[in-house]
Amino acid sequence: MEKKRFVPRSFLIEVLVLAGIFTLVQYLIVSGLLNEYYQINLSAMCINIILAVSLNLINGFTGQLSLGHAGFMAVGAYAAVVVTTIYSQSFILGLLAACLAAGLAGLIIGVPTLRLKGDYLAIATLGFGEIIRVILQNIDFIGGPAGILGIPRYSTWPWLFGLTIFTIVIIANLINSSYGRAIISVREDEVASELMGINTTNYKVLAFVIGALFAGLAGALYAHYFYIIKPSTFNFLKSFDILVIVVLGGLGSTTGAVIAAIFVTMLTAALQTFPAIRMVLYAVILVVVMVYRPQGLMGNKEWGRRTFGRIWGEKNEPLANK
Amino acid sequence: MLDFNFHLEDGELLGLIGPNGAGKTTVFNLITGVYKPDEGNIVFSGRDITGLAPYTICQKGIARTFQNIRLFKDISVLDNVRIALHKDAPYGLLKTLLRTPGFFRGEIQMDKQAREYLQIFSLEDKADEIASSLPYGEQRRLEIARALATKPTLLILDEPAAGMNPKETRELMDLIRWIRKDFGLSILLIEHDMSLVMGVCERIYVLDYGQVIAEGLPEEIRRNKRVIEAYLGEEVG
Numbered sequence: 001m002e003k004k005r006f007v008p009r010s011f012l013i014e015v016l017v018l019a020g021i022f023t024l025v026q027y028l029i030v031s032g033l034l035n036e037y038y039q040i041n042l043s044a045m046c047i048n049i050i051l052a053v054s055l056n057l058i059n060g061f062t063g064q065l066s067l068g069h070a071g072f073m074a075v076g077a078y079a080a081v082v083v084t085t086i087y088s089q090s091f092i093l094g095l096l097a098a099c100l101a102a103g104l105a106g107l108i109i110g111v112p113t114l115r116l117k118g119d120y121l122a123i124a125t126l127g128f129g130e131i132i133r134v135i136l137q138n139i140d141f142i143g144g145p146a147g148i149l150g151i152p153r154y155s156t157w158p159w160l161f162g163l164t165i166f167t168i169v170i171i172a173n174l175i176n177s178s179y180g181r182a183i184i185s186v187r188e189d190e191v192a193s194e195l196m197g198i199n200t201t202n203y204k205v206l207a208f209v210i211g212a213l214f215a216g217l218a219g220a221l222y223a224h225y226f227y228i229i230k231p232s233t234f235n236f237l238k239s240f241d242i243l244v245i246v247v248l249g250g251l252g253s254t255t256g257a258v259i260a261a262i263f264v265t266m267l268t269a270a271l272q273t274f275p276a277i278r279m280v281l282y283a284v285i286l287v288v289v290m291v292y293r294p295q296g297l298m299g300n301k302e303w304g305r306r307t308f309g310r311i312w313g314e315k316n317e318p319l320a321n322k
Numbered sequence: 323m324l325d326f327n328f329h330l331e332d333g334e335l336l337g338l339i340g341p342n343g344a345g346k347t348t349v350f351n352l353i354t355g356v357y358k359p360d361e362g363n364i365v366f367s368g369r370d371i372t373g374l375a376p377y378t379i380c381q382k383g384i385a386r387t388f389q390n391i392r393l394f395k396d397i398s399v400l401d402n403v404r405i406a407l408h409k410d411a412p413y414g415l416l417k418t419l420l421r422t423p424g425f426f427r428g429e430i431q432m433d434k435q436a437r438e439y440l441q442i443f444s445l446e447d448k449a450d451e452i453a454s455s456l457p458y459g460e461q462r463r464l465e466i467a468r469a470l471a472t473k474p475t476l477l478i479l480d481e482p483a484a485g486m487n488p489k490e491t492r493e494l495m496d497l498i499r500w501i502r503k504d505f506g507l508s509i510l511l512i513e514h515d516m517s518l519v520m521g522v523c524e525r526i527y528v529l530d531y532g533q534v535i536a537e538g539l540p541e542e543i544r545r546n547k548r549v550i551e552a553y554l555g556e557e558v559g
Contacts, residue, residue, distance in 0.1 A: 188394035197409035
């Protein structure tokens with residue numbers, strides 16, 4: 001019984017499936033069967049998953065509408081590039097710098113703005129996202145509007161895959177815990193939550209900082225895959241793209257965020273040659289989803305072992321009988 | 323708006339009644355920190371809690387329910403109670419993210435505690451249901467369970483019997499008496515249902531237009547002329 005509790009069979013299956021996917025793709029890349037085009041989209045997919053899952057923590061689970069995610073992505077991207085390219089340090093240091101810088105930016109922006117609610121918060125975060133971009137544009141040290149070129153391609157498949165899984169695991173671990181429940185209670189009813197002894201401001205800031213931190217990580221991965229970054233990449237349209245993924249997937253569902261990120265990346269790739277149609281199709285899909293399934297693909301449901309409310313499906317019964 | 327002075331003894335079951343708009347809920351909101359008083363003090367267990375944030379006041383041992391139920395609607399019954407247990411969460415954030423054995427032990431402990439509270443209110447079979455799917459009376463009971471799970475020394479119930487039928491009200495009366503004895507806490511009760519107030523409260527304050535117009539034992543209140551006037555209007559002529 002004890003042994004089963006800490007290593008449930010479904011956990012082993014999950015690990016095996018993930019290891020299988022990783023090995024298969026790694027093999028395809030090494031053997032050259034997966035050409036550059038597919039590899040680029042695969043990387044974009046991983047980055048989009050990290051962005052969507054982290055934004056979902058803020059928008060979906062905490063219920064705070066943030067439109068500044070691209071700003072944090074930019075902070076992370078630039079912080080990492082400064083470390084790896086300008087100061088020629090290792091990629092790991094770059095990633096750490098990205099998380100630290102973006103998390104700090106999240107804290108600085110989160111503390112004053114999270115007093116605001118709903119539309120006001122959305123506008124404030126949108127504004128801050130733009131401020132970050134404009135500041136980056138005006139620092140000559142990091143290339144100003146032209147950005148930075150010649151970034152080494154450190155974001156290999158093992159890094160991308162590993163960090164994507166890492167992001168999902170950390171955020172799922174957070175959500176499926178007492179802290180996660182406190183965060184969700186803020187979304188459900190802030191007044192009641194406060195009266196149940198929960199410091200709602202703290203949890204809003206916590207979710208915001210963790211969300212920003214992973215956006216920074218995604219930014220660092222992005223920068224070290226595409227060789228070049230410039231401030232205009234991280235404008236509010238990028239934030240909007242991420243928001244679309246989260247809304248499509250279902251606010252408050254990590255599974256939904258992952259599925260929608262994969263779907264949107266594939267759609268974008270398929271329509272790369274018709275950029276105009278892409279935006280139209282985006283809009284149409286969004287309208288259709290909002291009309292027929294306003295809660296998004298997954299609503300707030302999750303797939304797999306970690307269903308919210310029953311943390312370990314298998315464990316639920318023995319837990320109740322204790 | 324409100325000029326109000328009252329005190330509550332340890333372990334007392336105090337009722338607060340008054341016509342609509344008398345300011346009863348406002349008193350609750352002042353005590354629990356939702357509103358801040360313009361002047362005056364609120365002293366709880368010998369400590370001044372005036373102007374503290376609601377979550378701090380809850381952590382100091384005051385819990386409440388709401389007149390119009392405010393459950394966390396879209397999540398499970400069990401989670402509603404577990405959220406109330408969070409302020410004493412048995413594990414930290416690091417343990418949460420790393421899923422250490424301490425985290426699992428803590429989760430099992432919280433799960434067990436939450437189910438105990440549900441059992442008191444005969445909700446244990448509904449643990450996995452979504453809170454808003456419960457019938458009205460059970461939602462009321464869940465709200466009390468959730469408030470109790472914060473381990474208060476003072477429990478404030480804002481019209482707990484609103485919308486309940488007479489049988490449910492009677493059961494609730496028994497439950498309130500039992501809770502107070504078993505958990506050894508003080509209870510402050512706002513209620514419209516006179517039978518409930520007169521039945522369970524030891525002492526009653528009557529509030530009208532933000533003023534205390536009467537105070538005393540249930541029988542005294544029943545006979546008090548000003549109270550009858552406040553409720554039924556003055557006699558003509």
